Amino acid sequence: MSVSHAVVGVVTDEGGEVDTGQMAALAAMFGQVNDPRKARGVRHRLAAVLTGVTLALLCGARNFRQAADRMAELSQPLLAAAGARRHPVLGFRIAPGRDTLRRLVEAVDASVVDRLVCAWLAERLDGPAGVGLSLDGKTVRHSGGGTGIDVQLFSAMRHDTAVVIAQIQVPADTTEVTQIEALLDPIDITGMVITADAAHPSSGTAAYLCGRGADYVFTVKGNRPALLAAITDRLPTATAATSAHTERRSGHRITRTIWVTFARDIGFPGAAMVFRLRRDVYAPDGQWVSNQIVHGVTSLTSTAAEIAAHVRTHWWIENKIHWGRDVLFGEDTHHAWLGNVAHAMATLRDLTIALIRLAGYSRIKQVMERHHADKMLIPALLNASRP
Incomplete structure (x- = not known):
């Protein structure tokens, strides 16, 4: 079965039911990337981090600080669909912080991603x-x-x-x-x-x-x-x-x-x-x-x-x-380029642009501004981007 159709999920939000199947499919695709860390002590799964960064880019994030902020603003249903870590006592989903995002993107095998x-x-x-x-x-x-x-x-x-x-x-x-x-x-x-x-x-x-x-x-x-x-x-x-x-x-x-x-x-x-x-x-x-x-x-x-x-x-x-990577995402003004960051972030920016275009939109910045204002619009865009 194709990865893009392997997972289907529906969650309930204040606005009604939201189909997060394609978000979960995105996380499943990233789940095929080997985690460079030792298994002991891992708090945030690599697939959840890469999925979260992609969602943050869909909201216009230009660096790791903004990506962490956009992820922290995601609702619990979206964090769950992305595979975010659950608090061991309180049970709610936790978004990874800026330093975690930076370290993992530095260490990931960008060519595999x-x-x-x-x-x-x-x-x-x-x-x-x-x-x-x-x-x-x-x-x-x-x-x-x-x-x-x-x-x-x-x-x-x-x-x-x-x-x-x-x-x-x-x-x-x-x-x-x-x-x-x-x-x-x-x-x-x-x-x-x-x-x-x-x-x-x-x-x-x-x-x-x-x-x-x-x-x-x-x-x-x-x-x-x-x-x-x-x-x-x-x-x-x-x-x-x-x-x-x-x-x-x-x-x-x-x-x-x-x-x-x-x-x-x-x-x-x-x-x-x-x-x-x-x-x-x-x-x-x-x-x-x-x-x-x-x-x-x-x-x-x-x-x-x-x-x-x-x-x-x-x-x-x-x-x-x-042009889009430079102007909309500030690629050439981003200076956190240790490890594999340059290649990995370029790939995730390409993915973000592709998802928006495959959903039928040409005004990339306008779409990202809408997602920043209302992040529950993201599942609809992901669903529209599939064949």
């Missing part, structure tokens, strides 16, 4: 055929401690839901470019369209993706001079320019125009089409402000508009994931 969370979220999504998958890295600022080397995380986000379904920590002695296989090996990418920035288009990466049954859309810049030259050599025979997308942002009009042609004999594995994409920005009064031109290669034989859409949607991983 990441893998379990991503698999749990993937169960809630439809099949991957035809779906885009953005790959991008993010450096967690001020996370290096005394080493001076900040933690870098490499993530994969689905275009259709803006949900992270894979994430790993990049070893300190390398870069994300070498970690494609480590990131994607655990997940099924058959039929997916992998998008990545100009750091990634290499023959080895393209061959790996084609071998896994996936397509790719790569932007190409001067760091791959031979490939870029091969692309530009073929673009004089491109189709007539196609305006793929026009949008307005902060009063400005942004127009993206794309040219495509077949990628004949460019010496790149699986290449079917090459393209040039131009982005023009116009001021509210119609005056041209700036433009940007990028080139790229893809294994797709799709229309120009579909290729342009994949390039545009790729950057959602910056706008909808990395």
Whole structure:
């Protein structure tokens, strides 16, 4: 039986019955993480702590002090569903304190938490055929401690839901470019369209993706001079320019125009089409402000508009994931980065964003403010986030 459907529970609150089954399922998922502590003297279970931190993030907590405060404000039914410790004499549920939260998140195996969370979220999504998958890295600022080397995380986000379904920590002695296989090996990418920035288009990466049954859309810049030259050599025979997308942002009009042609004999594995994409920005009064031109290669034989859409949607991983962790959760201003905190907290923030988006909401901050005001709204959101 799937973990996400293994536990069903209903509790009674002042407002009536509340279905906490998905909250208990979340705790059951975290229950698969090994507790790094010795069994003797354990007061708060690891699963309850990780579940509680997730609930606190759903209420807008930005650090361990705020997380402890939000957990202390949870009602007894919610603490019970999360698996919080029961007072041995009085019988009521006790939320763990700030120091307990910090110590456990420092010590937990963040890679295991990441893998379990991503698999749990993937169960809630439809099949991957035809779906885009953005790959991008993010450096967690001020996370290096005394080493001076900040933690870098490499993530994969689905275009259709803006949900992270894979994430790993990049070893300190390398870069994300070498970690494609480590990131994607655990997940099924058959039929997916992998998008990545100009750091990634290499023959080895393209061959790996084609071998896994996936397509790719790569932007190409001067760091791959031979490939870029091969692309530009073929673009004089491109189709007539196609305006793929026009949008307005902060009063400005942004127009993206794309040219495509077949990628004949460019010496790149699986290449079917090459393209040039131009982005023009116009001021509210119609005056041209700036433009940007990028080139790229893809294994797709799709229309120009579909290729342009994949390039545009790729950057959602910056706008909808990395920006959210920084601005809404203060990730880069958080300085409690001992042990595995940077990786583990990034995973829990990804989970929080995913739960809100899967429940059908796009205004993340507004939802967290509602939960802060009324924490009994959390079970409804968790239930809405399941398939």
